[in-house]
Amino acid sequence: MSRLNIADIARRAGVSKATVSRVLNNRPEGVGAETRERVRTVLTETGFRPTAAARCLSTGVSNSIGLLIPDITNPFYPQLVSGAEEALNAEGYHLFLCNTRGDVAREREYVEALIDKRVDGVILDSAGSADDDHVNRLKQERIPVVLIDRVIGRRSSYPGVFVDNETGAHDAARLLVAGGNRSLLFLNGPKDLSQSVERLAGVERALRADRALIERLRILNGDFTLDSGARLIEQLLAAGPRDFDAVFAANDMMALGALGALRRAGVAVPAEVEVIGFDDIETARIVEPPLTTVSQPTRAMGEAGAAMILRLIRGQRLTRKSVVLAAVLIERSTTRKRPPR
């Protein structure tokens, strides 16, 4: 008993393969009501389901899409993935999850594999920044791409959904400065990522009015992990007396790492040092003290990315080439209460 194929169904229904195919694909024309009914019956009786590979080979459509992310282990991404997966699944698409582990080489390999698999589209949260050869490969193959979370290459070249990193970072830095802090430590992400560039720009804009602030601004680059946040603070504290009174981290994991390091060093938060993160992952709410952070609509980004790739796949025009969602500062308890304005 080998698997049924469309010829078997055709035989049982007393029609041709072509007719079965038409019914299968709900083609409105080309099949009489009665015939259609007959085929439908056989279809449900047998529980027939067409083989995806055959379909893909014949049509070039796979009903699957590739999702590339840097690190599924960072709580930010599951949220993104979940949003995208749910939206795409509702439309009959399935997801190849590609965890690039922050490695552009691996990202490239994944892209080639996705091309081989004839995915209908790719949602890319890239591990890199400037280099976009592999993305151009997708374009060559006419596979739609939507960037998400991070820009790659020249800003305008690919559609995508992002967050307003500049404003988010600006608001965070502004709050820190308004609270009377004089020496800001900015734990940024890897130097060349678009997010890092944008968030740095936001921080600098917030300090621009005061030259002394700018001069005392200290920038360190981490890799978005808890450990890197902790290590950076530990190294600083070990190197000499503490010379910062506020920390802004480019993501919550690093902020949380910093928080831990400060606690172990006996530095009071927020009394002696204020801390702000970025992302608003679930953990940010439940640590003690709860983390002040710039909240991203992460799940919504995933959904928006899915919606965008679907439009592209269907050949519909994009209302906006680039969707930028707001990142809003949430004051919790790693910053001191400000007097109401």
Added chain:
Amino acid sequence: MSRLNIADIARRAGVSKATVSRVLNNRPEGVGAETRERVRTVLTETGFRPTAAARCLSTGVSNSIGLLIPDITNPFYPQLVSGAEEALNAEGYHLFLCNTRGDVAREREYVEALIDKRVDGVILDSAGSADDDHVNRLKQERIPVVLIDRVIGRRSSYPGVFVDNETGAHDAARLLVAGGNRSLLFLNGPKDLSQSVERLAGVERALRADRALIERLRILNGDFTLDSGARLIEQLLAAGPRDFDAVFAANDMMALGALGALRRAGVAVPAEVEVIGFDDIETARIVEPPLTTVSQPTRAMGEAGAAMILRLIRGQRLTRKSVVLAAVLIERSTTRKRPPR
């Protein structure tokens, strides 16, 4: 310029498609060294890569596998996924991520879709317990299945990799009781999951010696989310005076939720109430006080699951049908220090 196919390569190399195919698949026989070299050259010059769907249709092998998990948003699963994905990717497999959102109906749909896609294997962290019709569908289609994290159906029927839930839960409950607690609150998972059954068995074994303990044991069922852990505690506290002095939660998220609820209610942990979780997610280490918990080798489970499905796919025998990894209790600070024995 349509995509190159194997016929184009054959033409350029002045050989037949069969020969190209043999080279492509590294078949040792059937191609002379010189010819092989010539074909190789054309292959690399053109950067030719075969279309996966054509291959799949012809061979029945897709080089992709399905991974089904209940909730990618729970920090336990990304770890599992990451371990499996990395191991599988190293062997040239790609992953369909299926986030079942705890819904068995959805799980079934995913399984059908995976069959259509002719995945070479399935790793299943099931949303359900008793019902395994869809798993039998996979068997019918001769697609190997490896259970992971949770058993489904009768224990022995499918191979898989699990953790020793009974011992883990026993050790946790034992510690709580040994600390002098008299009234244990067990925040278990959904009633019929294998994990819930096993962990409950562990808890009961730990209390068995003392009838009074058993009588005062209170069991509530949550859904593994932070909110459910918090809500359960809140409801209990709202309903009357606190009548428990220790909480064991079936996962860290619920334990963390409970911790938050206790804090908000002004109950001191561990002084008034001791709390233990299960999983040992990253957050468990960084909350204040750090959570005592039963640590699972989550990433290793993912890797072991991947290794197992690979053996099955390759038709190799399994050394053990069921791999059970140890879950070890990690004492941190939501339990009081015990005098050394």
Added chain:
DNA sequence: TTGAAAGCGCTAACAC
């Protein structure tokens, strides 16, 4: 409205 047949790009049995 329906069917016959070609074709998607590859593999593998068989012939030479």
Added chain:
DNA sequence: GTGTTAGCGCTTTCAA
């Protein structure tokens, strides 16, 4: 060692 050819299971022209 190498090539010819028949599928794999579907879709889609083109005729009838």
